Structure formats: structure tokens, C-alpha cells
Amino acid sequence: MTHPLIDRLTSELGWPHLADAAALAEFTARAGVQVLFVPGDPRRNLESADVAVILPELRMAFQGRFDCAVVGDAVEAALREQTGVLKTPSLIFYRDGTLIGGIPKVRDWDDYMARIAQILAQPVAAE
Template identity: 75%
Template structure:
């Protein structure tokens, strides 16, 4: 992590920094809904900092219905390929070890609220918001 707003998620909010495939599996396999924040390169993509600020607000708006972690640079490419959510920054949702949806790039608040509500209602199928 090379941006203070991303670092803040790990230091201030105590979100896990997932640095290996094992970390991802362990985090997403827990009961409940989990969101992986895949930041991308904050120097090349100005949306990364925006999503780093928006995600804690979304977590609060959904009253803890999901927890969050940050995907480390070391495994970011693999996570993107495995989930087919290729654009960054992205939010990738899991329930009980299964991916249930993804939201690439920054969105407006209303779209986040609608898409996350849809994703949280998902069972086994997976939805990825249009890029």
C-alpha cells in the first residue's frame, strides 16, 4: 500500500491486509459477507483514493452487514484474474467463501447503495456491475 488513504484502512480501521491467497481464502471463508477492496495503482488511478474513502462510509451505511479487507499489491493481479473483476479500484463481495458480486471503479452513492443491496440479496450466483 502506497497511499495514506489506503494505509488508513489497515491502521485506523484495523482491516486485514491480505497478502497471500491463503489470507484471502481464510478471510472470505468465515461466516457472513466480506468485501475485498482491490485498490489498483493509486498513482495511476485517482479513483482509488475515492473508493478508499467511500468504502468505510458504505460499511457504516449498511450497519455492519459486511466486513472489509484490503488486497495487497503482491496478490492483486491474481485476485483480479480469479474473480474476473479486472478493473480497479474494485469491491469484491463474498459470502461464506463464495464470490457473490463485484463493483469495479468508483460509482455514485445511489448506485453503490442499489448494487450492494442487490449483491447482499444474492445467493450462489455472482453479479459484476458493468464497468
């Protein structure tokens, strides 16, 4: 990570920084809803810093209904390919280890609120 607003998520808020595939798998397998923040390159994509500011606010607006982590560069490309959420910055949602949705690029507040509510309302797929 190379931007202070992204670094703040791990240093001040204590969110995990998922630097390898094992950490990514462990985090997404947890019970409940997990959100992965995929920042991309904040030097090339100025929206990454915007999402780094918006995501903690979204978590508060949804009363902590999901936990968050920041995806590291080493696993970002594989995760984007695996989930089909190719644009960055993005938010990728998992529930109990299962992908339930993604939101690419920065959005306005109302769009985030509607999309996240829709994602959180997804039924858990039967196995």
C-alpha cells in the same frame, strides 16, 4: 499500499491487509459477507483513494452487514483474474467463501447503495 487514505483502512480502522493467497483464502472463507477492496495502483488510478474513503461509509450505511479487507499487490492480479472483476479500484463480495459479486471502478453513492443491496440479496448457491 502507497496512499495515506488506503493505509488508513488498515492502520486506523484495523481492516486486514491480505498480502498473500493464504490470508486471502482465510478471510473470504469466513462466515458472513466479506468485501475485498482491490485498490490497484493509487499513483496511476486516482479513484483508488476515493473508494478508500467511500467504503467505510458504505459499511456504516449497511450497518456493518459486511467485513472489509484491503487486497495487497502480491495477490491482486490473480484475484482479479479469478473473479473476473478486472478494473480497479474494485470491491469484490464473498459470502461464506463464495463469490457473490463485484463492483469495478468508483461509482456515485446511489449506484453503490443499489448495487450492494442487490449483491447482498443474492441467494446462497446450493452446493
